[in-house]
Amino acid sequence: MGERFATVYDAMMAPLERSRFAKVRGSLVGDLEGHVLEVGSGTGLNFPHYRSADEVTALEPERSMSEKSLTRIRSARVPIRIVTAGAEEMPFQDQAFDAVIGTLVLCTIPEPEQALREVRRVCKPGGIVKFFEHVRMQYSIPAKLQDWLTPFWKRVCDGCHLNRDTLGLIQESGLRIEKVSGFYGDLFQMIEAINIPDDESECDTS
Structure with a gap:
């Protein structure tokens, strides 16, 4: 399934890239500096938009x-190197990256909570973490439609969960969310966060 999906992915994404996503990607990664980790880099649609990073893994x-x-x-x-591995067990040392980003990736990871724990481990304290994801809708009828479509969608889109509460998962991970921007009626969200230490996270009641 993965190989077949790879052959059609760019064509599937092309209308969204032309209408909005390319601009979102530029905003997501363009100003990131230092050593950046991109989780689930796929076919590299973000790669042309990096401008300031020293290196991207x-x-x-x-x-x-x-x-x-x-x-x-x-x-x-910018220099980009690919590492073949899953997000639930990243082959990197603690605090190896100045920033971590992901686009349309948390919907497909089998264990997103573990992946987010790994994001926090490999990102430096105070580092920037950004995601652009589709999320479970807040309104009941669209959310129920997502629930209904998800079993079929997972089969044709390489395990993608349309109804995953991605924003909730990020909130519960211990990352401190700084900003959430919605697109297409909040079906897609850019989530900007800071990787704060666990002791600060426990004290943060805001």
Whole structure:
């Protein structure tokens, strides 16, 4: 399934990229500095938008997706290296990255809570963490429609959960959310957070 999905992914995303997503990606990653980890880099749609990073490490479990990103790596303005591994067990030292980002990735990770724990582990204290994700809708009828569609959607879209409460998962992870921006009626959200130490997280009642 992964290899077949990789062949159609860019074509599926093209209308959204033209209408809004390309601009969102530029806002998400363009100003990030230092050593950046991208979780679930896929076919590398974010790669052309990095401008200020010293280096980007792209974590992607599917080799078929990574192979599709090679052209974008060669034309990127910053150094990018691919690491083939899952997000639930990242092969990096603690506090290795100045920033961590992910786009449309937490919906497909089998154990998102564990992946977020790994994000916190490998990101430096005070580091920037950003996600652009589709989320479970707040209104009952759209949310029920997401529930109804999810079993079919998972089969055709490589395990994607339409109804995952991604914002809630990030809130519960211990990351301190600084800003949430909604798109397409809040179906998609850009979530900007800071990786604060556990002792500060426990004391933060805001």
